[in-house]
Amino acid sequence: MSQIEPRKSTEEVIIRGNEIYDQLQRDLEIEASQLGKHVAIEVDSKEYFFGDTRDAAVKEARQKFPDKILFVRKIGSLEKVARNHPSSSSIGLKYARVF
Amino acid sequence: MHAYFDANDGNPKVVIEISGTNDGIKKTIPALLDTGHSGSLSLPVLDLINIGAKLSSVGQAEFANGHKGVVYYFKVMVTVDGKTAEVDAGMIENPSASEAIAGLELFAPYVAVIDFKNKKVEFIPEEDLHKDQKQS
Numbered sequence: 001m002s003q004i005e006p007r008k009s010t011e012e013v014i015i016r017g018n019e020i021y022d023q024l025q026r027d028l029e030i031e032a033s034q035l036g037k038h039v040a041i042e043v044d045s046k047e048y049f050f051g052d053t054r055d056a057a058v059k060e061a062r063q064k065f066p067d068k069i070l071f072v073r074k075i076g077s078l079e080k081v082a083r084n085h086p087s088s089s090s091i092g093l094k095y096a097r098v099f
Numbered sequence: 100m101h102a103y104f105d106a107n108d109g110n111p112k113v114v115i116e117i118s119g120t121n122d123g124i125k126k127t128i129p130a131l132l133d134t135g136h137s138g139s140l141s142l143p144v145l146d147l148i149n150i151g152a153k154l155s156s157v158g159q160a161e162f163a164n165g166h167k168g169v170v171y172y173f174k175v176m177v178t179v180d181g182k183t184a185e186v187d188a189g190m191i192e193n194p195s196a197s198e199a200i201a202g203l204e205l206f207a208p209y210v211a212v213i214d215f216k217n218k219k220v221e222f223i224p225e226e227d228l229h230k231d232q233k234q235s
Contacts, residue, residue, distance in 0.1 A: 054204070
């Protein structure tokens with residue numbers, strides 16, 4: 001009988017994604033070489049893909065990982081989102097247990 | 100492309116069509132054109148449920164109020180001006196939010212002319228702009 005790999009919670013993806021991002025910064029200094037670009041990280045394999053935009057980085061990663069939940073962030077300062085986006089970190093983390 | 104100033108709130112809006120994994124469910128919605136939004140699109144959670152969008156990625160972002168937090172992104176097919184593209188749309192968590200927010204990335208192939216004085220919004224494909232410049 002084939003084994004089904006348990007899916008990571010989004011909370012785990014965020015934690016692992018941040019760890020890998022910090023490691024990329026330490027090892028490759030991506031905040032100097034890729035500043036302003038976006039990086040999409042597949043946290044199980046630790047593979048990462050750069051793109052000029054968020055969608056470009058995701059598109060690149062999707063060619064190899066069509067179904068994985070990716071961790072994506074802007075390199076350097078965080079991406080700025082909508083002016084009336086009613087989110088907060090507390091609401092966001094509550095949803096981590098939903099997905 | 101249908102873009103206009105909303106008489107109710109005075110903000111520039113653009114009409115887009117969205118679909119997810121629920122076959123046949125397409126929604127045509129107005130989206131607030133937000134030049135302070137560097138991503139492509141944010142959609143209310145109820146719209147995402149309605150079209151059956153699938154979770155694609157998670158990320159961290161800074162909100163306009165200065166808070167940093169988690170954003171969930173869903174795979175959505177978006178049709179703008181007859182052209183369909185797959186984008187990762189950010190989820191607006193608040194269930195009472197009903198308005199989509201379109202950011203700069205969604206309109207990258209266009210030049211936007213926002214005439215606040217006459218309350219008009221116009222999108223011009225970049226190639227048409229160059230064509231006009233050559234003719235003049």
